[in-house]
Each structure stands twice: as C-alpha cells, then as structure tokens.
Amino acid sequence: MKKLYSLTLLLAFALISNAQTVITQWNFDNVDPAASMLPTTGSGVFTKIGGVEDNLTSGLMPAGNPSTGKAYSVKTFPAAGSLNGTAGYQFTLSTVGFNDQINVTFDPRGSNTSSKWQGYEYTTDGTTWVAAGNNAGALTNSFTASPMVTLTLPAVCSNKANFAFRIVAIYDATSADYAPVGATSTYGPSGAWRIDNVTFSSGALSVNQNAIAGLKVYPNPVSNGKLFIETSANAEKTVIIYDLLGKKVLNTITANSEINVASLNSGIYIVKITEEGNTTSRKLVIR
Template sequence: MKKIYTLVAVLTATFAANAQSEIITQWNFDAADHTLAVNPSTGTGTFGIIGGVELNLNTDGTMPGGNPTSGKGYSIKTFPEQGTNSGTAGFQFALSTTGYENITLSFDPRSSGTGSKWMQYEMSTDGTTWTTLGNNNGALANDFNNPVSVTLPATADNQGSITFKLVSIFAPGTQAYAPVGTNYGTGGAWRIDNLTISGEEIDTASTIDNNIEGLKVYPNPASELINITSNELGIKNVTIYNMLGKKVLETSTEETVNVSTLTSGVYIMKISQDGKNASRKLVIK
C-alpha cells in the first residue's frame, strides 16, 4: 500500500510540474459586424463598455485595425471631461474561471494622442466589491507596442463568475488625466485587441481511494449521459461535487448517469460499489 501512495504522490507532483497554461476566454474582435465582435472568439464570456463611452468606428462604419493590422480592434471614445470621474470609463468583461488556477490577463492596448495614457485594472468576484490589480504606469501610446500581461491573485482561481474593468484614471498624485500626446480631449479614443484570460487546469484526477477494479467513466468530457462500468456487476452509488465542494448530483445506477442538468465546468465524482470507493474528475462541456 505504501508503494501505491508513493506512486500517487509522484504522479501528482509530475502533473503539477507539467501544468500548461491555456486560453480560457479570448476576444480577438475580428468579426466584421461590431455587434458580433463583442462575442468571444474562444470560450464564453461577456464584453461591454462603461462610464458613458461610445463605440468608435471608422467613417465607413467598419471596425478599426487591430494587432496585427490584418485584424480588427475594439475602439471607444467620449471619455469624461478633464478632472472628472476618474476610474469610471472604459472596458468591462466577465467570464468563468471554473476549473482553472494561476490565472493571467493579457491584451494589446493603444490610444489616440488626446486620450488618457493611464489605465487601471480592476477585478470583482461578486460584481460589487472591486479589487485594484494595478495600472499600466502611464504606458499607453498611439500604437500597439506596449502589450499588457497581469498575473492575477489566487482569488481569481476557480470562479464561477468574475468581472474585470480596464478604466481611465487620473495621473497618480493629480486630479487630471495625462494625455498620450500634448492635450487631453474627451474625444480621445482607446482601442483594445487580443483580450485574453488564460490559466492552468486544476489537477483533480489523482486520488488514493481508487480501488474499484476495472472502473471506466466515459465519455469524459460529457454533456448529457455518462457510462460508469467496472469488473463487477451491480449498483453504483454516484455523488458529484463542484469545485467548491458543493454536492450537485447524487444517484444510484448500474451504468448510466444523466448529467445534462450540470453547467459547463470541472467536477469531482465519487463512486462507491460493494464497499469500494473511487474518485474521478468529470468535465462537463
């Protein structure tokens, strides 16, 4: 038995060492129709603008160029008057990080010459209380040469819903917006592209109580039905928990379990049969 525990520990350490960051949600804003450009190009989430700013399109109604110029970027204008409403206007987006940890935020920003060069990053897990993650040190320029990458705190890990704001702020220590160029103006435009949230999948596959011989769970990922088979015939008791430890489904079956009521995400499934127990990670797509 000691050898089994040791092997599990080694495998767990190996999985952790080999964890790879992957895109959870991304907006590339490349849709020709600006009403569709707000939809993620990868994953799921919502994107919008706040603080009274307006969408800024080319004169022919098309989206302005992004990074690279072969794509599109999302541009906004009509920011607050000089000396007013710092930290209120900009971009806002929300998504789920369920099943992921070590989250990072990255994007490509630019501004016109009359736009504010100071951008602040904020995060909320309840949509009400906001945490300031930092700012760009006044690095906004009239090009895409200053990409942003922010490592998020652990409170961003494994969240069913998390919201972010990228907002214009006064230059620190002042009550005024500092322009990218010579003069600040409310018509100054911000543009953003390649807005990406990435993370490492939480490893919950390694378990010690795995003594049901021949146990198989498939398909996995699943969306409606899963099959649970083993070398033994008979009833299996199945309990499924979300990543916060809340029980979301409990049933008994000889083979098939309907999981269609579960939302997309990562779960832990506990299975017992004839006094033996096992755990499996279950992914609902």
C-alpha cells in the same frame, strides 16, 4: 461527460503548453462591431462602461494588432477632472473549475488625446471591485509586440462564477486629472482607445508562451478548412496541431499565412506555432 471533456482538454494543454489553458479570448476581428464583442474562444461578456461609445469609421472598427485585423475602439470618455476610474472596457467570465493562477493578456493603444493611464480592477462576486494595479501611464499611440500587457491576477480570482475584469481611464498619479498619450497634446473626452487580443488563461505562463510578436490565429472556429496564421515577422513557421489526446494530426513548415486544415474532423485541437525560436500554443476549434 462535460467534466471528463474539460479534464481531457486541460491535460492536452498541460502536455503541450506548460499547463496554460485559454479560458476565454476576444480577437475583435469581426467587421460587425456587435459581433466582434462576442468571444472567439470560450464564453464571456464584453461590455463598454462609464458612457464610452464605439469609435467607428464608415461603420467599422479601426485596425488591430496586426493591422490586417480589427481592434475594438471606444471614445467619449469623462470630461477632464471628472469620474476617475469609471470608463473603459469590462470582461465578465466564469473561472469555475480553474484552480491555478488566472492570467490576462491584451494589446492596448490610445490616440494622442486619450488618457495614457489605465487602471486594472477585478471582482470575484460581480459587485465589489478591487484595484489590481495600473499601467503607470505607459499607453502609446501604436501597437507593438503581442501581448503588450501580461497580468497574473491574485489567487482569489480562481474558481469564481462571478469573476470580471475591467480596464478604466484613471488620473495621472501625480495629479487629479487625466494625462494625454501625446506629449504635446491635451486630454479630451473624444480621445479614443483601442484594445485587441484579450486572453484570459489559467496556469503558469511559460517563458516563450505568447512570445511571437503580432501573432494572429483566425478564424477560430474554422468552418471552411482554412486557418490563417499571421505574425509581425511573417517568417517561416513550424505549425503542429494536436488532438485532445495529444496525438499529432498535422505538422507543416510554411512561410505562408494560410494553413489547410480541411482534413481535420470537427472538434477542439491545440495548434503549436514556432517562429524564429519562439513558440506559442493556442486552442483551435474546427467546425
């Protein structure tokens, strides 16, 4: 039954969003930092690595992307010139059953004194880590579009029970030390990173997939009949919701963020959002 259920879900995504299936997603919007570490879609484990600590203000995480939500922020990175590539974020999840390409998208941000160089690594056995590139020192002290980073991982990452991915602070490529985000700043361990909207998916990314800037779909799962869809533009949106058989169960055009989904039965759906010519599809859980 579980295999048939997964196959139906995969088919629905293929029909609606060009065969891209969300495996696991973190939106970090729970005000409780511990609760925000739990995935909002799918299964997986998010951990802090290399001694970094939560960066809280009055017990809360800072604003995310968009600013109406939260991002997960950490500080206490290694001292200058030490422990290159050890500190940051790690995401562990199973990709078993997903034989197509594995993608990861996320929105990063750094304070002016944090490392602007981020390294990307993956493991397929939970032990041996392989470099998957870096951001070429492109981290900035602001969120822009979403997703800000889109990576397609090597084929070896597909169908692995012990897959994990991590984002770590690395030295500037031209020196043996960390370089700060701020052009006139000095790197310091107290510099903070934020991350938001981390999504692991399987399948080819379509041209318009995730093209809506600042898109937030929450809460997910929905338990009170109200779904909120926010974007950077906050323009008029066409929202279509499909069930797992591809049947259209809701179709509305709205300029508001709140969508009434009280008429939908408990289960898994696909929500397709179109704004200003861009379209994004997301998995939606109704409880």
